[in-house]
Amino acid sequence: MSYRLATYLSLLFLVGLGGLFIYTSLQFNEGAGGQVIGPAFFPQLVSGLLIVMCIISAFTTWRKEKTSEDTLTIPQLKYILFTIAALVIFVALWDLFGLFYLFAFLFLFSLFYVYNRTDSKKKRILKAVGLSIAIGLFIYLVFEKLLNVII
Amino acid sequence: MDFMHFDFSLLFSWEILFAIVLGTLYGLLIGSLPGLGSTVGIALLLPVTYSMSPVAAIIMLAAVYQAGEYGGSISSIVLGVPGTPSATATVLDGSPMAKQGKPGEALGYSITGALIGGGIGAIILLTLSIPLSTLAIRFSDPEFFLLGVLGLVCVAGLSSKDLPKSIISVLLGLMLGMVGLDVATGSARFTFGSYALMDGISMVALLIGMFAVAEVFSMLGQSSDKKIVTDTKNLKTKITWQQFKGVRKTYIKSSFIGGFVGILPGLGAGPASWFAYTEAKRTAKNPENFGKGEPNGIAAPESANNAAVGGALVPLTTLGIPGSPATAVILGAFLIHGITPGPNVFENQPDLVYSIFWGFFIATIAMYFIGKYTTPLFSSMLKMPTFMLSPIILFIAIMGVYASRINLFDVWIAVVVGVAAYILKKLDFSLPSIILAFILGPIIETSLRRSLLISGGNVEIFFTRTYSLVILMIIVLLIAMLILQSVKKRKSNPPKNVQA
Secondary structure, X not given: OEHHHHHHHXXXXXXXXXXXXXHHHOOOOOOXXXXXXXXXXXXXXXXXXXXXXHHHHHHHHHHOXXXXXXXXXXXXXXXXXXXXXXXXXXXXXXXXXXXXXXXXHHHHHHHHHHHOOOOOHHHHHHHHHHHHHHHHHHHHHHHHHHOOOOO | OHHHOOOHHHOOOHHHHHHHHHHHHHHHHHHHOOOOOHHHHHHHHHHHHHHOOHHHHHHXXXXXXXXXXXXXXXXXXXXXXXXXXXXXXXXXXXXXXHHOOOHHHHHHHHHHHHHHHHHHHHHHHHHOHHHHHHHHHHOOHHHHHHHHHHXXXXXXXXXXXXXXXXXXXXXXXXXXXXXXXXXXXXXXXXXXXXXXXXXXXXXXXXXXXXXHHHHHHHHHOOOOOOEOOOOHHHHOOOOOHHHHHHHHHHHHHHHHHHHHHHHOOOOOHHHHHHHHHHHHHHHOOOHHHOOOOOHHHHHHHHHHHHHHHHHHHHHHHHHOOOOOHHHHHHHHHHHHOOOOOOHHHHHHOHHHHHHHHHHHXXXXXXXXXXXXXXXXXXXXXXXXXXXXXXXXXXXXHHHHHHHHHOOHHHHHHHHHHHHXXXXXXXXXXXXXXXHHHHHHHHHHHHHHHHHHHHXXXXXXXHXXXXXXXXXXXXXHHHHHHHHHHHHHHHHHOOOOOOOO
């Protein structure tokens, strides 16, 4: 995707967000608490400014010189997408079933195994298992035992 | 000069020395773990102090506070993830320097800054506590509002690449800071029916998402067996005399900025580090080097946030006003031990007060030596290949988010913010601007509303008070300089071929 197009899309999203904030703030109770300015004033001011700045930014992007660096590159996109998917599945499973250490082991194992692009399959499995157990142990000792964080 | 007529033998007991060492080690650990900061660390250690003498207890907690601030920079430099909110500015230059294979040097700049900042903070505490706290209480809502605006102007000017996007980032940070219950009226704002959002968006979740999750995504783009550090010599936490000379002015100036901002209740170490960073960049000979591993970019925030610790103890001890969450917990420790901080304690228990102040000074020196010899253990992580390092960063950061409020909703926020931040970073939006605006937003809004309530809606309140006027003039001056710089830049690089 081109950098310009991605910028326009992001600015469009932000304009939408600003609009949503303004629309939502119209429903705030302005008369509450005897305030000179109510809870809606600041959100409306900031959201309004955001929309104005997005328009200015779109204009400056449009005016900018076209260069060869106009392409937005995301190296190793498949690894990023894998990480997002693994993260979402891990947090969802932890949220739904508890069993933190089991899901944490599976999550870490999958990351260590997939990210390791150099070793043989056997070595990758061994390293992933060892590292996942070590990190789990570290979390248990530092967070649960030392800092009394209930996981 | 009461502080000079102090019986130093009171400090050299085994209990106090043990308290300093334990507090420092614990502070370093808690500060370096992303998500857990000094406040959480002090709160967790509070029960341990019940059986200790009051002086040892307070000194131990102050040592945690001080070492926690330095500890935050370890994670910022080594992992590119701020260990504490006040170490966010350190990421900008600390992490690039570490990635150039010089984590020891980056940590050297940081720990030296922590020593100088902490030392100057302690000297301020010892010598200027009473006059400065008198000045601080003259600062009211109009001044806090303008200081917040000053912070936003500073941070918006940080990004020289794309000013409109930098301003958009500031506005986005302000909007994120509005989520939650309105303090003045109790209205739920932008919670969209979610109870979890009533408390607002967690600062830790935002920080971790923006820096840890987005950083891991960036790391995935590199070769999987790449090691950031290959030479063990580069792990030693030290800088040479020549390197020190290059940043000494920044250390001193930033320490005074940090000390003063720390005194003002509600601001604390986070804004202090950003003010110092901006000032260092503004006055630097080569501002274009900032963000690429510039030593002054590490020296400024690190000396400021440690100086802010001493500063934050000023209103606490002299007026009994905790200016930050960490000092609020320390106030709890004072009260548990039957001491009510305030003007009376100086008159009735001077030995106790000066024991704490001098103890804090010694704790700063202890932090330097303990930190110097323990931080290479942290930086040795950079010898790991990327495929090992990135899951470790991601997982520990996620655990830090969870541990900060024991709330899985925060983890979800960190994930969403991480993905969004990665895209925003790619498109040259300014992540630091979002963070500082998020911190300053509630201060600005609350102060603005209170000021107008006091003045009955008359905006003259911002122009008729001496301190307000001074801050206002600084804001105008900064904006004028920003515009001037922008015009100069445009003149030196005129657009060659404008097209759609």
